[in-house]
Amino acid sequence: MSFRELRFARALEFTIHEINNRTDFLPGITLGYQIHDSCAEVPTVSHYSTCACLSDKHQYPAFLRTIPSDHHQAAALAKTVKYFGWTWIGAVRSDTDYGNIGMASFLKAAQEEGICVEYSESLYRTEPRSKLERVANVIRRSTARVIVAFLASGDMRVLLEELTRQPPPPLQWIGSDAWIIHPEFLRFNMCAGAIGFGIPRSVIPGFREFLLDLSPEQALKSPLLTEFWESSFSCSLTGSSGGARECDGSEDIRALQNPYTDTSQLRITNLVYKATYAIAHAIHGVICNDTQCDKSAKFTPLQILDQLKRVDFTTKNGFQVSFDSSGDPVAVYELINWQFKKDGGLDFVTVGHYDSSRPRGQEFSMSRAIIWMGEQTEVPRSVCSESCPPGTRKAVQKGKPICCYDCIPCAEGEISNKTDSLNCVRCPSDFWPNTQQDSCLPKPVEFLSWADTLSIILTAFSLSGAFVAVCVIAVFYKHRTSPIVRANNSELSFLLLFSLTLCFLCSLTFIGQPSKWSCMLRHTVFGITFVLCISCVLGKTIVVLMAFRATLPGSNVMKWFGPPQQRLSVLAFTLIQVIICVLWLTTSPPLPFKNLKYYKERIILECALGSAVGFWAVLGYIGFLALLCFILAFLARKLPDNFNEAKFITFSMLIFCAVWVTFIPAYVSSPGKFTVAVEIFAILASSFGLFICIFAPKCFLIMFRPEQNTKKHLMGKGPSKAF
Template structure:
């Protein structure tokens, strides 16, 4: 993978040591060495110090010169350290090459040493700042390896695998699940993008588009790329390119009206402020990315800026560099001023003189120290053995290249610990750019703690967003819905479906909806199961209150009628209509009205048993009285016939006995019902899904219908007898009124049956109460109201004379 200029690679050489007498001839171009210093141990380095062997006005070469000078500074600093490699000095051989071919040749020259001697003179080679070039060099040198324990390829810049993981952590933190990728066509960028997509899938992050950009792209291709970015729904764009490709891309994207995007950059360009221009600020404002951590290297800035051509009198490259940056010449010229070699680099602004940050050069600094510590450990000797390797002690003359492979600061893959700064592009009012560190990533920390973000309020967001941009293909499914994968779309473009009736989801992106327990029901949002409301006929609701009022009214009218009858008990109309049965009937009507109240209120064990049995017994008592009165009327007129003696068979004792007998039958039915399978309170959750009906279950349906059937049988008998006696004189009998009352009674209860069966919940109870009240009011009104009317408003008709006249008319 090619990561651009920031990757510093450390090689532990693979060449075998040749004998003193063995010579060979180096084929091809030589003379790449630019800087050198003798020492007991030698470190080599390969850098692209110039283009085509002559310095050009190119910031890339200026930066490479800074790398090379950093090696020199670090070697001198190590030589001043009495504790590191004591008694020995480090030297260096730094080679200049440009282009992959010359860089490989320079590396071979570094390994071979002097032109006519194949004896290796360096113990380690600092590779090129590009990973791709360094891997090419490693491929060439690899077959020279002496089989040993340690690897031969190390790097002080973390593998791009760590950068990919860090970018995914960043996207997860801000919940950016829908991103676009623009990458260069190089193998580095292509492989890195492929690795990113692979890891992104594991974390549930999807790529909307992946577009390759080439510096040789046509205008049509550039327009297509810009249109893809502009029209995409993803708000986050990952630009995975080297610095040179990034410059070309941004130049082409200028004026393409690409706004509203949050750009993420690879660490190859994310700290390069020279990318900013007036036309690019709208694109790069708020850009984020991971960069090599900032470092402080005391004395390095002064060392780099104090460079003079006299420091390297043998270096033609330094002279060319000096002439180029100061626009002068060391030889007489008609076009340029003469260089005196004392010019101050602090007056120049380029990549070499930029001392604002040491992110990249710090890796060169660490690479030299890694070699020094490896050599130091290898040369340790205690009790005739090396405490690091456990083998026999060696001296510096016996050091073989691959023996230097101590894994100081590297893992089993040759990678150093990954540490990054998360940086944010922030444009100042004066047009300059400030790269602000807003977080960090450290692969050595435990999972969940390796990514840290500083004060989020200090972040400038891309795309003119004032808050964290949202970049998702589909917003998360809220509670109350379930998440369903759409096979025709990326996994991030899922569907959300509302939970079916009776189910909930109480979390975001719930894969399934949960069924509520039987006694619970979802709320309106379907994100919580709430206890089902219970329903029963209550005194507090309008229907229950109205029925209660009618019950009380019925009791009051029955009581009032009883008082009227009691006041007029000695009048002919009361005596003629069997006052004893009339008072008993009025008493039973009061009980009928009162038993309706047991149907109102929360069902309980006692109320369920009482309501049906009280109703059944009081109504039988009531109908028995009416039946008795009807029989009395019939017997009374049979007794007026000559020779008839029927009244002695149905006098007051027989009337009481008949009422008692009819009622005892119902009592027995109720006792059997309560004994075998009585009514009980029940929570009916089947009729309504969303609420519970508190009802009185019948227990034994046979018992219930036996009670109703017996009442209906007595009512039918009473109706038939009253119907037969309907033409008797009005003043002497009440058969006509009993007929009407029984007609109403039977009509009500016949209608009650289908209404009772089909009515839901509390309406079932209301129907039953209505039937009780309607039939009770029917009996009260039809039987007693006409008599009360005569006693109060027509007292002249309440006389024995009037009764006798009616009787005479009847006889004629």
């Protein structure tokens, strides 16, 4: 005999007595009852049948219940597993409608929550022992530390007894209401820390006194109570129990400690109480009006059923009773945790509540701490794979559930900024991942800034060159009447020195952050100043050639290339470059450009050429003039003269051409800001080459060999020849 089930039956008897003793309810009507052993099968208004299948009104039109459907419990269990972060679980169920349908609902809800099931096994208590051993071994060998058991109490009992023979590693049990609040299982310490949902605990006033108000004489009136009395006290009331002693009246029912007398956890018992009241309310609704009831009224079960569907009342102990269209009540559960008491035994402790009528995501309310398996206070972990940190993505392992995965670092240029990312995201073009690859940072912008050491060095050379050029201008101006200055076309020399000063200074426009104006300025100023410079050198070369021609008998060639023609030639050559630059700037000018291709992790801020034709036209024109100047100077290098300037112009043009020929491949292949540095270096190198080759010898004579700065010496009539 199940003393707990007997308590349920006596709860029905108690409720009927309570209703019959009321004067405000079913006045003049006395309810009766019959109690049969139903072998736990389904009555019309059930206090214990939770199978979701019974909500199907096409199949079970006359079924109602005061216990929530397993559909709600399955959803609540899945949310519980998700709530505590478990993604890798085992599952075991009764091989009955209760277990199979309940577990199917749970697995569907678990899948929607992203929970993976390592195994799902079924069992039934009457199956061969070999089947039970196989299920137990699956549980023992599993890697999941959490197991959801959707088992009827009888099936759970045989499973735990089998596991006790060879205990598995500590498991966190998650139980259905069929066993999680069953006192019998508190003897299994391996389930310590178990959690699950139970029907809310209640108090039924007067019920304990009713249970204990039982004497041997009253027990003899019912075969059930007779069996209970004889089983509890190991004595015989009828004298037909074989060798058992006779009950002598000394038996004290209040001294008993068994499920019949234990009213500390009235859960299912309260559902019997509610179910009985529901039927009584239905009868009241059919045969009674506001003042009286018709004792002789005839009614059919369908009328009672119709009235049952509409009942809505609150019991004396404060619980609401109503049914939805499926004959189910609102699903309200207590979250039960098995915790050790001070005496070392296990006990049911309510740690929270679940109410399906509350808004989504707010169904849970926790009231106290949970003690987990092994008396841990921290939530145990049960995952197939640890979470992938930001900066990685999940890659499912072949042939395994989605909860089993590898963490793959994001590819270059990609990030993931949350845990367990399925994909990595590419950073925008102006951004690059940090070291952890969990956020995109703005790419550092690189250009030849004024603070760079290289810029400081180049600036120093540029300013030094300009300063020396200005000093030479001052020296030439001071000695402007001296033969060496006058003999080398002083006007072109001053213009050449001025253009060289500009050439030195124009390199400064290449330093600093490129802007719209600086990009247009740097190339055009460079192109025009260098053409001005080469035009002056070309003019000086032509003057040397013309001067030699003028010494031939009958030649008047110098009148065709006198000072006005020299100025005009320089102006004409420079004007052509100005026109090229204007066309370049008006059609497709150089503009600031973010180069994202050369380096992946940083931006090169440079001046895009705009029209490549314009850029190479500017350089090509400079090269053409330089080559022309070199050829003419080369032809005039052996002309008779003590100070043949054509030689120095030849050397200067040789250096100039060499610099710019090597500049082209260096410019194309240099990375980032070094492209600009190469261009500045070429400008400074060619400027210094021109300056040193053309003006250094003159300055040396003026400053350190003044005795050679005479017309006589220059005409080759002096005693010594320095050059």
